[in-house]
Amino acid sequence: MEVAGINNQQEKTENSVSVENAASTSAGITKSLAPEPEFYGKAQKYWSEVPATVNGMLGGLGYISAIDIQGSNTFLREIRVPGNKLALDCGAGIGRVTKNLLLPRFSRVDIVEQDPAFAEKAREYCSSEGTGGSGELDEIFNVGLQKFAPTKQYDLIWSQWVLGHLTDHDLVSFFRRLRQGLAPGAYFCMKENVSSSRKTVEDKQDSSVTRPLDQYERFLKEAGFRIVRKVKQQSFPKGLFPVYMIACKPVSRD
Numbered sequence: 001m002e003v004a005g006i007n008n009q010q011e012k013t014e015n016s017v018s019v020e021n022a023a024s025t026s027a028g029i030t031k032s033l034a035p036e037p038e039f040y041g042k043a044q045k046y047w048s049e050v051p052a053t054v055n056g057m058l059g060g061l062g063y064i065s066a067i068d069i070q071g072s073n074t075f076l077r078e079i080r081v082p083g084n085k086l087a088l089d090c091g092a093g094i095g096r097v098t099k100n101l102l103l104p105r106f107s108r109v110d111i112v113e114q115d116p117a118f119a120e121k122a123r124e125y126c127s128s129e130g131t132g133g134s135g136e137l138d139e140i141f142n143v144g145l146q147k148f149a150p151t152k153q154y155d156l157i158w159s160q161w162v163l164g165h166l167t168d169h170d171l172v173s174f175f176r177r178l179r180q181g182l183a184p185g186a187y188f189c190m191k192e193n194v195s196s197s198r199k200t201v202e203d204k205q206d207s208s209v210t211r212p213l214d215q216y217e218r219f220l221k222e223a224g225f226r227i228v229r230k231v232k233q234q235s236f237p238k239g240l241f242p243v244y245m246i247a248c249k250p251v252s253r254d
């Protein structure tokens with residue numbers, strides 16, 4: 001899933017999606033352009049050709065990383081995450097979020113990343129200077145989120161610019177599995193592009209979809225989460241998809 005539409009951000013702005021390339025579906029079921037194995041396989045291939053750099057992670061818009069992290073920092077301050085021991089970064093890429101947002105706050109951070117080269121790069125990138133914190137990158141799960149199930153209790157699970165790579169069915173199942181990975185009082189936070197219309201916008205190039213905000217909200221509720229806070233990222237360049245941060249907790253706990 002491209003950043004700020006993130007992947008190919010500049011091309012993945014709403015205005016630039018051409019009619020031929022964009023298959024929009026009305027709010028409800030997102031039909032992927034390709035059958036499931038192909039949907040995931042094409043995304044895997046797309047990312048295997050992207051450089052393992054911040055610029056690569058952000059579709060050529062590396063300069064928005066600082067603004068993005070600043071917005072996420074403010075968001076985390078506002079929700080007041082209770083624990084500070086262990087966090088999980090989902091669809092972490094080379095660990096841009098881990099290094100700049102999570103390691104300054106948590107003693108240990110695990111990551112889930114499907115691309116082996118990004119996962120390998122994350123070790124080096126996250127141990128290089130400039131984290132501003134003493135946390136350490138711990139376990140790396142080199143697997144797609146559609147197959148991942150947490151086996152630990154995290155104080156925070158963060159997911160950014162990746163959920164558009166999951167089918168609707170796999171997304172709801174993933175949300176459900178995440179609930180088991182949250183320590184008492186912990187949050188699951190997602191930060192994603194959303195479409196401004198009530199339609200889902202498909203991107204054939206990276207094999208992802210951009211969903212409307214209310215679809216994410218519905219899926220979270222369906223999976224047993226309640227939304228605690230929802231904030232739109234400010235100060236991104238014009239022409240990109242709106243980006244929202246949503247913090248939620250399991251319905252049945254605290």
Ligand SMILES: C[S@@+](CC[C@H](N)C(=O)[O-])C[C@H]1O[C@@H](n2cnc3c(N)ncnc32)[C@H](O)[C@@H]1O
Nearest residue numbers: 047057091092093096114115144145160162165
């Ligand atoms: C736009 S990058 C975002 C990386 C990171 N979250 C960030 O904000 O810097 C999308 C990442 O999602 C990963 N990805 C794509 N499909 C995935 C899947 N099914 N499961 C896990 N990660 C996936 C890609 O390999 C890539 O590293």
